[in-house]
Amino acid sequence: MNGTRLEAVLEDVRAVLLDVDDTIVDTQEAMVTAGTRAAAAIWPHRTDDHRAMAQRYYDDPGRWFPRYASGEVAFDDMRAGRLAEVATAYGLEVPADAHRSFEDAYAPAFRGAQRLFPDVPELLEAADRLGLPVALLTNSALAPTRVKLEVLDLADRFDVVVTTDTLGFGKPDRRVYVEACRLMGVEPAQVVCVGDSLEWDVLGAQAAGLRAVWLDRAGRGTTEQVASVRRLDELAAALDHRFGPPVTDR
Template sequence: MSRAAATAFAELWPSVDPDRALLAGQRFRADPEGYFRAFTRGELDFATMRTRRVEAAARFLGHDVPDGARDRFHAAYEPVFQRLLRAYDDAVPLLHRVTGAGLALGALTNSGRDYTAGKLAAAGLDRLLPVVVTRDTLGFGKPDPRVFEHACSELGTRPGETVYVGDEYDVDVLGALGAGVRAVWLARDEPDPALLADARARDVPVVSGLDELPARLGF
C-alpha cells in the first residue's frame, strides 16, 4: 500500500520529492485520521473514504487537490498495488493444513467485497477460502461482534469452538473475544509491550508466523 500510494502521489503531484512521497504513502497506509475505521463502521462508503485519504495526503504534502484526484489516484495506485501484492510464504501451507485437518475455514476482513475478491485473486488465495465475509456483508466490520458471529454462522461453527487469527490487536483480537470467539494474535513484528502484556493476561496465544499455529492449536 505504501509504495503504491507513493507512486500515485508522484503522479498527482510530480514536483514532490520521492522520499516525501514515500512518507506520504506510509501515512496513507497508517491512516491516522481514521477514515478507514469510519468506512468499517459504515459511516463512509468506499469512494468517500478513498477521497478523504487522498485529501489528507494533499494536506500532508502541502498541495492542492487536483481535479479528478480520486480517479487519477486509483488509476496510478491499483496497478502497482496488484503487482506488489503477494501472500506471505506461510499462508498457503497453513490453509492447506487447515483444510486437510477437516476444519472449517474462512476469512473475515474489513475491506469491501469486490476489492477483497481482487486482492485474494492477486495473492493466489481466492480458491483456498471457501467463506469470505467482508465489510459489505453486513454494512459494517470488525470489531463489531456481530460480524464475527455472522462469520461463524457462515462457517457452520459456534463462536466458542472457532478460532480467529488476526494481526490488529484492537480490531481482531479484542473484537473476536468480544464475540466469544477464541483469538490468536499474529504479531509478525515486535509487538507493543503493553499489548503483549494484555494478551498474556487474557491468555491469548501470540505467534510470529502462521506456521506456528498447528502446534499452538493442536491440528
C-alpha cells in the same frame, strides 16, 4: 506468547477465521508501493516525498479507515478523506482530477504488488489435514479483497469470505464475527479468530464469543492476556500437535 496458553485457546476448536490484510497478505507494502505511484501521478513535482506520502496514506492518522469499517462513511469517501489528509500534511492542494489520477495509477500497481506471507501455506495445509474449515473476515471491501485473492490464486480456496460489504460494517462489531461463524456452520465458541490487529482480530472476536490468537509479527508484545504467535506456521504446528495423531518411537 503472552498470558494465555495457545493450547488452551485451541481446545476443541472446529474452524479458523483469518484476517486478510497484513495477516495473510502484505497489504502495507502493497499499499505503499501503489500509493507511491498514485502520489507521483497527482503531485509529480514532489518526487522526494512520494513514498512518505504513501506511507502516511497507509498509516491513516485521520482514522478514516475505522470510520469506514464502522459504516460511518462510504468507501470512496474514506479514500478521499485519506488523500485530503495527506495533501494537508504536505501543504498541497488536491487537484480536481486527483481521484481519477489516483485510481488509474493505484489500481494496477496495487494488483501487481500483492504478496502472500510465506508462512500462510503451512497453516492452510495444516487446516486441510485436520479437516478444519478456514474462512476470511476482513474490514476491506469485496472488490479489493477479490483482487488480492485472484492475484494470489486463492479465489477458490475459501468458501466463506466476509467483507464490509456483507453487512455494511466490519470489525469490531460483534455481528460480523457471528455472521462469519454462521456462514461456516460452526458455533462462535469453537472458532479461533487469527489476525494482526489486537483490537479487531483478538479483543473484538473475544467479545463476540470466539477464541482468538494475535499474530504479532513484529514482536511488539502486549499487557493484554492473550495468546500470540510471531508466525502462522507456529499456529500450524500447534494445531498439528493439538489435533494430529500421536507420535511414537519405532
